[in-house]
């Protein structure tokens with residue numbers, strides 16, 4: 523569904539992604555972790571076509587990203603969703619429906635179908651009963667669920683999330699993991715970036731550690747828990763950066 527082949531990206535003269543190859547298949551849940559500044563968000567921007575790599579190839583659903591048009595098939599919850607103005611005077615349902623507006627075009631009429639899809643998405647994240655509650659009255663974890671529902675309301679084939687645990691306290695992390703397990707069981711393909719590597723391990727079907735390069739990759743083809751754990755220390759311990767494409771491909 524998503525194919526990156528030998529992607530290089532540099533901000534000015536600062537290399538951030540160094541030969542990334544990653545293949546995401548339908549139904550996979552890919553958890554990406556790594557140290558601060560490792561290039562995790564940059565990798566998502568490249569996948570989303572928000573920035574153009576200097577070299578390499580990015581394909582979404584078989585189409586080169588620069589020619590890809592069906593963005594409504596991709597749900598994206600950015601890291602900045604945590605910075606969303608949560609005191610904005612809108613109810614939960616209005617926030618989720620606004621995701622449909624982004625899909626249909628801002629000035630198109632939103633109808634019963636949009637409301638139904640928004641309510642379905644809220645049900646999936648277990649927030650339907652709060653649909654008329656102002657967003658500002660919810661906890662950080664509940665607000666994060668609403669932002670995920672907003673992305674789900676467009677019925678994406680792939681859901682991409684950058685640090686979905688932002689604003690979620692430790693007590694609610696397990697609930698969020700359960701939500702992603704449920705979405706996985708429903709067949710939603712997901713790519714998640716998170717610092718919470720142990721938390722990601724509890725539900726990701728493929729785990730990727732990034733530090734400019736892919737420094738480890740573990741999946742059902744190649745279980746490699748030790749490297750995954752060492753990932754966050756990779757700068758200090760300099761574990762060998764030999765992952766790869768061959769492993770990811772199985």
Ligand SMILES: Nc1ncnc2c1ncn2[C@@H]1O[C@H](COP(=O)(O)OP(=O)(O)OP(=O)(O)O)[C@@H](O)[C@H]1O
Pocket residue numbers: 533536538556557558559560561562563564565
């Ligand atoms: N617009 C930009 N211009 C120049 N350098 C940038 C820009 N955005 C990010 N960088 C640099 O690129 C590197 C990778 O940033 P990125 O945000 O992708 O890392 P990250 O792994 O998501 O980090 P974190 O875990 O801290 O969010 C960092 O060194 C960062 O300083």
